[in-house]
Structures are given as structure tokens and as C-alpha cells.
Amino acid sequence: MSGTSAREAEPVAIIAGNGRLPFYVAEAAREAGTPPFIIQLSGETGTDWADFEHMEADLGGFQPVVAALQKRGIRKVVLSGGVRTRPELKSLRPTARLIWSLPVIIRKLRSGGDDKVLRMVIDLFERHGFEIIAAQDIAGDLLATAGTLGAVAPDREDRSDIDAAARAAHVIGSMDIGQGAVSLGGRVVALEGAEGTDQMLARVRAMREAGRISRKRRGVLVKLCKPQQDLRADLPSIGPETVRAAAAAGLGGIAVEAGRALVLDRAEAIAEADGAGLFLLGLEPGMN
Amino acid sequence: MSGTSAREAEPVAIIAGNGRLPFYVAEAAREAGTPPFIIQLSGETGTDWADFEHMEADLGGFQPVVAALQKRGIRKVVLSGGVRTRPELKSLRPTARLIWSLPVIIRKLRSGGDDKVLRMVIDLFERHGFEIIAAQDIAGDLLATAGTLGAVAPDREDRSDIDAAARAAHVIGSMDIGQGAVSLGGRVVALEGAEGTDQMLARVRAMREAGRISRKRRGVLVKLCKPQQDLRADLPSIGPETVRAAAAAGLGGIAVEAGRALVLDRAEAIAEADGAGLFLLGLEPGMN
The missing domain is CATH 3.40.50.20 (Rossmann fold)
Known part of the structure; x- marks a missing residue:
């Protein structure tokens, strides 16, 4: 002490x-x-x-x-x-x-x-x-800012996955179930329940390795605030661990809401993302 | 041949x-x-x-x-x-x-x-x-019939979990994501994505063992037809394996829609459920 x-x-x-x-x-x-x-x-x-x-x-x-x-x-x-x-x-x-x-x-x-x-x-x-x-x-300083945080930007396919995952994350958030969803090729393949984001990403990795989801599409993770969430409770957060788990799952990037998500250890998270070729994106509020 | x-x-x-x-x-x-x-x-x-x-x-x-x-x-x-x-x-x-x-x-x-x-x-x-x-x-004969299929009936808490899981399953089904959801103590803890029902149940089991969800509440699995699903494609199905996985996850029972779900190997599934103290329920169409 x-x-x-x-x-x-x-x-x-x-x-x-x-x-x-x-x-x-x-x-x-x-x-x-x-x-x-x-x-x-x-x-x-x-x-x-x-x-x-x-x-x-x-x-x-x-x-x-x-x-x-x-x-x-x-x-x-x-x-x-x-x-x-x-x-x-x-x-x-x-x-x-x-x-x-x-x-x-x-x-x-x-x-x-x-x-x-x-x-x-x-x-x-x-x-x-x-x-x-x-x-x-x-x-x-922990708050996510708008736009791409690192060197990589989402492409058109990533944008379509961001839309799909954001819609799903919004729905499960409004039901107070979870904050995160993974979409791949426009198809939502994983929804976060009580297991948390890291375990959901581990599941995506396992499905990828088993050929259960395409090995050629990258896909994205989106984490959103629950619509009814008290902003004084923890906002959705990402950090170096999230980036590593997303990279291991073969994803192309991660999107959160600017001003409504925390980016932990930002410098390391960005370095990890840049190194693995992943984008980190702060969505403009109200974009989804 | x-x-x-x-x-x-x-x-x-x-x-x-x-x-x-x-x-x-x-x-x-x-x-x-x-x-x-x-x-x-x-x-x-x-x-x-x-x-x-x-x-x-x-x-x-x-x-x-x-x-x-x-x-x-x-x-x-x-x-x-x-x-x-x-x-x-x-x-x-x-x-x-x-x-x-x-x-x-x-x-x-x-x-x-x-x-x-x-x-x-x-x-x-x-x-x-x-x-x-x-x-x-x-x-x-594969079609689920209405009411309890085995010897065990859902209690009041199970009914509340059936409602919660059915609402979630309906929503993710309408988004063409998955058919199943698990609710426990009125809280939805797992949603089925591309991983399928058995893997979702394995996840519930792991969360239970890790103390991440209550060890005292039982909880239920609900599988529903996707609202827009062509009924000529596979209906949601359960069988002895599902019952064993649900029992291993500590669940109290499984509910599907009567006439819109398949019960495989019904005699064995019911015997497994009875033996493990699980209910198998065919929901009246339109109940959820």
C-alpha cells in the first residue's frame, strides 16, 4: 500500500x-x-x-x-x-x-x-x-476517438461487416445480453453472451480452424454500448489483448463507438493492430 | 449399397x-x-x-x-x-x-x-x-408435439426462462443468425451463432463450471424456427445428444415449437431427459 x-x-x-x-x-x-x-x-x-x-x-x-x-x-x-x-x-x-x-x-x-x-x-x-x-x-484519454486509430483503414467489405455486426450488437445490447458481435462476409457468425468478448473471439478462431466459417473472408468485431446502459458503468472496452484475439481469429479489424468505448493501453493496442494488419475504428456517434 | x-x-x-x-x-x-x-x-x-x-x-x-x-x-x-x-x-x-x-x-x-x-x-x-x-x-413422426414430452414438466422459473430465451431466439432467428438461446434466472446467457447448439451448450457448461453463471439456477434451452425460414429446410431439431449436452450444462429443460421442430430418436431422448430430470416441452404455436 x-x-x-x-x-x-x-x-x-x-x-x-x-x-x-x-x-x-x-x-x-x-x-x-x-x-x-x-x-x-x-x-x-x-x-x-x-x-x-x-x-x-x-x-x-x-x-x-x-x-x-x-x-x-x-x-x-x-x-x-x-x-x-x-x-x-x-x-x-x-x-x-x-x-x-x-x-x-x-x-x-x-x-x-x-x-x-x-x-x-x-x-x-x-x-x-x-x-x-x-x-x-x-x-x-481512454475514450475512443472518431476515425481510424492506427495505420489500417477498413475497406468496403469491412464496412459491410461493420454494419451487420453493429445491427446485431445493438439488438442484443438492447436486450441486456451482450455488447459484441462478429460478422464475416456480411453474415453474423458470433454473438456475445455472458462469456465475454475474448471467449467469443476464441470461438470464432475455432470455427475458422474447423472450416465452419470462410477462411478467405476476414470479418470484423463490433462492440457497442447497450442502448440503455448507464454511461457511468463500464463502457465497452478494447485493448492489446482484444487485438491479439481478433488477429488470432483472422479478423480484419475492430470497431467501437467514438466517445462511448474505452481503448486501453492505446499505444500498444495500435502497434499490435498495425503489426497484424487490423484496423481499429472509432465509429461516429449515431452512425449505426 | x-x-x-x-x-x-x-x-x-x-x-x-x-x-x-x-x-x-x-x-x-x-x-x-x-x-x-x-x-x-x-x-x-x-x-x-x-x-x-x-x-x-x-x-x-x-x-x-x-x-x-x-x-x-x-x-x-x-x-x-x-x-x-x-x-x-x-x-x-x-x-x-x-x-x-x-x-x-x-x-x-x-x-x-x-x-x-x-x-x-x-x-x-x-x-x-x-x-x-x-x-x-x-x-x-419426427415432429415435436405440444406439451411435455417426458415425465418432467417446467416449473414457474423454467417458464420465465422459456419466455426470455424464446424472445432472444426469435430476434436472432429473424436476423438469420441462429435458432437457439439459453436463459437462466430470467437472463439470457448464450446465443447461438454459426457454432451450433451443441457448442453453445458446451459453452454454458464451461461458464457454469467457472462460476460465471449461477450454479443454483438451472436455466433452459429454447430452439425456434427462424420466422422467415422455409419450412422445407431443416426445422430446429433436438435429440438424445442435445439432451445430454443440456444436462451436462446443468439446464432444467429444453423447449421447441410443436409442429415446427424435429425430435430425433424420440424414445431415447425422452428416456435421457427423464433420467436427468429435464423437461422436454413442445410449445403451442404462437405461444411466443
């Missing part, structure tokens, strides 16, 4: 779920002059937070989190990273039961899509006087 | 794609008194057709198929089984080029969803004077 003696801006906390996203957000926030206090959700990640002031907490135990934030005078909270392991009833601690045991909340938490769960967590913090802010509010 | 000296009904041919479906259809047809002539598409399956009169053909070579059918006086053709390996241009034989080289057909064949490809194949046969009939026309 490192010291945080010289804060240049209002202190913030990051509730960190799984994946590398919270770490990127934390680093970007620190670079932007706001070293965050990290609350790592138990069992959600292997991120090493040694360089940040941090604590671990259980989704079932809300009271210790409130105490830690109040002690540090933190009023602004960022939610980052998914929650893969939905808490089971038995993990809810008595101290938190008053809040968490509301049947409707528990039902949502255990059965809702990510969007419902995040909305519920946001409500919970707000009812305790905290302000939920977006990762991009403390680390704006 | 066995003899077929005593045909009781008008002769039919089955164009057999991949999977076990064509074999079930062929067996059911023979039991119903119509021993079919099998045209096995090259490279699509390992089915042993020794018990049926059969030949092998390439999707790119249409002329030998026409000759074989005419020689046998066969005018009715059933299409059964998917075509996983879309033919590449180089596999199209000169004799068939006249037909297959129409740019629009090739584009559809290589980029369309199953539905587009099947529609195109149907057109091709019809233009040559053949009549495409449905598998259920020669093997009506």
Missing part, C-alpha cells in the same frame, strides 16, 4: 471488478493527477494493486466499504470491471443484510444482465450519499 | 449435409414406407449409409446429381443437415459453372446465413424441375 500524500484533485475510489480494465483506469487516473483508492472485489481478479492505496471487499459486505470511503473523505466512486461471480445468498453478511436482502435487489443481482446489476449497485451507492462518476471522467 | 426393389411410395432423395439429422430422417422415412435415395454431400459427415442406396456428391457439382435422380425417376427431394463447409470458388466444377457462377448466387452461398443458402439451393432444384419437400412430409 503506497502513500498518497499529495493528491492534486478530489479523491476518488475505484470499485474494481474483474479483468484488467480497473488497472488501466487506475493508471490513467493517476497519470491525470487523481491517484485513486482501490476497493478490490474479493475473488474477481489477480491484479496487483501494490502501487495503489487499496483494500479488498466482498460484494456482500457494504458497510466496511462505506467506512473506508468516509474515513478518507472520498465522495466520488468509479465502478470498473465486471462481476463474474454473482454473490450467492449465503455470502451476504448480517451487517449488510438490511440493504442487500431486499428481495427485488437480490433477484436482480442474481438473474439480471450486467446492466441491471450495475444499475442496482449505482443506486446503492447513491442512496448512501456517494456520487458515481464514470471512468472517463477521471481518465478521459 | 442395398437394393431397393420394393418401393411402396413415390421415390424420394435426401440431400444429406452434416450431422446425424439426415440419418434420422432417412430411417424415419424408411419406417414410414419410403426408402430414400441418399445423396451425401462430400466432406460433411461420417454417417454410414451402407443400409441405404446412396451416392456422394460435391456441392459444386450439380449435374451428376441431376443425372442420378432422373435415372431413378426421383422427382421429390428432401434437404437435410447443415452445410458447414461453404464451397470455395475453386471447387466449382466446369460442368456446373453455368448455374453456380451467377455472382449473386455465389455471394449468397459464401456469405449468407443458413437460411439464405438453403433458399438458394431450393431455388436451384426447383428450376431443374424437382420438388423440394420437407423431412416431416416423409417422416411426420
Whole structure:
């Protein structure tokens, strides 16, 4: 746990779920002059937070989190990273039961899509006087910009795949199922459910290797915000890992929405994409 | 190649794609008194057709198929089984080029969803004077009937999952992406793309084992006809393998549409479902 003696801006906390996203957000926030206090959700990640002031907490135990934030005078909270392991009833601690045991909340938490769960967590913090802010509010450089991010641009066939995948991603997003879709030769071949983007790309790779989808068409990945998504919850994100998985799946590129998606480790992601001949595209808002 | 000296009904041919479906259809047809002539598409399956009169053909070579059918006086053709390996241009034989080289057909064949490809194949046969009939026309016993097929019935939670999965399956079907969806605790966790139902179920199983979806909720698989699907192409099908995969994924049951889905090897499928405590349900048409 490192010291945080010289804060240049209002202190913030990051509730960190799984994946590398919270770490990127934390680093970007620190670079932007706001070293965050990290609350790592138990069992959600292997991120090493040694360089940040941090604590671990259980989704079932809300009271210790409130105490830690109040002690540090933190009023602004960022939610980052998914929650893969939905808490089971038995993990809810008595101290938190008053809040968490509301049947409707528990039902949502255990059965809702990510969007419902995040909305519920946001409500919970707000009812305790905290302000939920977006990762991009403390680390704006993460936001995807419009146009091609690297050296490669989509061609006409890629554009047609972007349209097809974007339509599908929009539909499954509006149903709170997932954010991503892969289209190839104008045909949508994979839709993202609870498995996440990386596993969907691994599936596309496997279908490609099995000859189940054309080996000659490249295809694209599109990730979109869910239409009804609270923009303070995690935006769709891509990073070097996504680029590598897309390249391994034989795709020609990745498209996200400018201003409504995060690009993690941008320099490395672009270098990977350029090296593999993939385009990275920020779609103009409203284009799809 | 066995003899077929005593045909009781008008002769039919089955164009057999991949999977076990064509074999079930062929067996059911023979039991119903119509021993079919099998045209096995090259490279699509390992089915042993020794018990049926059969030949092998390439999707790119249409002329030998026409000759074989005419020689046998066969005018009715059933299409059964998917075509996983879309033919590449180089596999199209000169004799068939006249037909297959129409740019629009090739584009559809290589980029369309199953539905587009099947529609195109149907057109091709019809233009040559053949009549495409449905598998259920020669093997009506394969059709799913309404209500619970086995000993287990869906409970209230299963019904809610059936609704959620059916809505999702309807949407992706209308986009010609896939037929199946899995819902669990009211949340859709997996959507079927080009990978097919069995692989989607394997994914649900993996997510379950990884704790990514609840281990306590069961969940259901729903398979629906694509709204725009030609009913002479394969209807959604389930069989003992589907039941085993659903059980391995921890699901509580499977729902299909009565009269618009095939149940293969019904006795074994029901026995498997009963043994594993799964329901098999034929939804009343128009229920979803």
C-alpha cells in the first residue's frame, strides 16, 4: 500500500471488478493527477494493486466499504470491471443484510444482465450519499476517438461487416445480453453472451480452424454500448489483448463507438493492430 | 449399397449435409414406407449409409446429381443437415459453372446465413424441375408435439426462462443468425451463432463450471424456427445428444415449437431427459 500524500484533485475510489480494465483506469487516473483508492472485489481478479492505496471487499459486505470511503473523505466512486461471480445468498453478511436482502435487489443481482446489476449497485451507492462518476471522467484519454486509430483503414467489405455486426450488437445490447458481435462476409457468425468478448473471439478462431466459417473472408468485431446502459458503468472496452484475439481469429479489424468505448493501453493496442494488419475504428456517434 | 426393389411410395432423395439429422430422417422415412435415395454431400459427415442406396456428391457439382435422380425417376427431394463447409470458388466444377457462377448466387452461398443458402439451393432444384419437400412430409413422426414430452414438466422459473430465451431466439432467428438461446434466472446467457447448439451448450457448461453463471439456477434451452425460414429446410431439431449436452450444462429443460421442430430418436431422448430430470416441452404455436 503506497502513500498518497499529495493528491492534486478530489479523491476518488475505484470499485474494481474483474479483468484488467480497473488497472488501466487506475493508471490513467493517476497519470491525470487523481491517484485513486482501490476497493478490490474479493475473488474477481489477480491484479496487483501494490502501487495503489487499496483494500479488498466482498460484494456482500457494504458497510466496511462505506467506512473506508468516509474515513478518507472520498465522495466520488468509479465502478470498473465486471462481476463474474454473482454473490450467492449465503455470502451476504448480517451487517449488510438490511440493504442487500431486499428481495427485488437480490433477484436482480442474481438473474439480471450486467446492466441491471450495475444499475442496482449505482443506486446503492447513491442512496448512501456517494456520487458515481464514470471512468472517463477521471481518465478521459481512454475514450475512443472518431476515425481510424492506427495505420489500417477498413475497406468496403469491412464496412459491410461493420454494419451487420453493429445491427446485431445493438439488438442484443438492447436486450441486456451482450455488447459484441462478429460478422464475416456480411453474415453474423458470433454473438456475445455472458462469456465475454475474448471467449467469443476464441470461438470464432475455432470455427475458422474447423472450416465452419470462410477462411478467405476476414470479418470484423463490433462492440457497442447497450442502448440503455448507464454511461457511468463500464463502457465497452478494447485493448492489446482484444487485438491479439481478433488477429488470432483472422479478423480484419475492430470497431467501437467514438466517445462511448474505452481503448486501453492505446499505444500498444495500435502497434499490435498495425503489426497484424487490423484496423481499429472509432465509429461516429449515431452512425449505426 | 442395398437394393431397393420394393418401393411402396413415390421415390424420394435426401440431400444429406452434416450431422446425424439426415440419418434420422432417412430411417424415419424408411419406417414410414419410403426408402430414400441418399445423396451425401462430400466432406460433411461420417454417417454410414451402407443400409441405404446412396451416392456422394460435391456441392459444386450439380449435374451428376441431376443425372442420378432422373435415372431413378426421383422427382421429390428432401434437404437435410447443415452445410458447414461453404464451397470455395475453386471447387466449382466446369460442368456446373453455368448455374453456380451467377455472382449473386455465389455471394449468397459464401456469405449468407443458413437460411439464405438453403433458399438458394431450393431455388436451384426447383428450376431443374424437382420438388423440394420437407423431412416431416416423409417422416411426420419426427415432429415435436405440444406439451411435455417426458415425465418432467417446467416449473414457474423454467417458464420465465422459456419466455426470455424464446424472445432472444426469435430476434436472432429473424436476423438469420441462429435458432437457439439459453436463459437462466430470467437472463439470457448464450446465443447461438454459426457454432451450433451443441457448442453453445458446451459453452454454458464451461461458464457454469467457472462460476460465471449461477450454479443454483438451472436455466433452459429454447430452439425456434427462424420466422422467415422455409419450412422445407431443416426445422430446429433436438435429440438424445442435445439432451445430454443440456444436462451436462446443468439446464432444467429444453423447449421447441410443436409442429415446427424435429425430435430425433424420440424414445431415447425422452428416456435421457427423464433420467436427468429435464423437461422436454413442445410449445403451442404462437405461444411466443
